Amino acid sequence: MKVRKNTLYTIGIVLILFSFGFLFLSQGESNLVTGNSILENAGNVQIVKMYVENGKYIITPSEFKRGDIVRIEADMSKMPGCSKSIVISAFNIRKTLTNTNNVIEFKAEKAGTFNIVCSMNMYKGVFTILEYDGSKSNFVEQASSGGHSCGGSGGGCGGCGG
Template identity: 25%
Template sequence: MGKKKGTTKKARSRRNNKQKLIPLVIMAIGIVGLAVWIVASAARSGSGAGTGPAVAAKVTDGVQEISMDLSPAGYSPNNITVKKGIPVKINTNATADAGCVRGIMIPDFNINVALDVGSDSFTFTPDKTGTFEFTCQMKMSRGTITVI
């Protein structure tokens, strides 16, 4: 009879230990999930503002032109240089999986465009000098435009 009681106490003790572990396991899973999300977000937005080499626009028939690739990795190039007062045409080539990167916002020039998959373009004329940030519509991918 003594054995039976001891086994029951052991079983209860194990059950209590398991119940105490459940919240810890859930918290550990949450922490690991959060860490994975942070690392993935950092990798996705690895095209931080102006991290690539500066690319100068080429002037053709009075228009500054830049070719830019749009992909899940961000904008390439993501650091461009243009001249004030001369129209800028940005020719884009977006992959089908580019997602929100197909949208470009340049608040300092009141630009918010949604671009098509494949080839597309948009034009604006910079009216002030300085370095200005552009982002996707979710503000995850970034780049800079330097106007001289």
């Protein structure tokens, strides 16, 4: 009788331990789900592809939604010369892309049409951030007048590759 009772206790304790184990496991899973919703709170991540063609930054898609996290991934095989040196002044971004660091991320915290240029203002492109409701803002950032233009008399930073 006494042995049987102990065996039952042992089985009981093992079962309880297992239950705790499962509780911890399921807790871990629900934490993962929580992690996802934290990302959602930070903003939807919009993946954007970018390369240079005829002296221009081609950005696909070129329209994002306000509040999104914009993640620009550059195709470095199509980023000639100083086009790698990116300036998005509206979002205080200055970054020189490399083969091992070809991503620019920022939060689309204001709506409008904005410029992306190379550090010498040679290569140019635009992108648009739509309002929260998907409508288009009237704001258009004025292009800087400085620097060279591609196809003109030529700049001193590696030329405008096609």
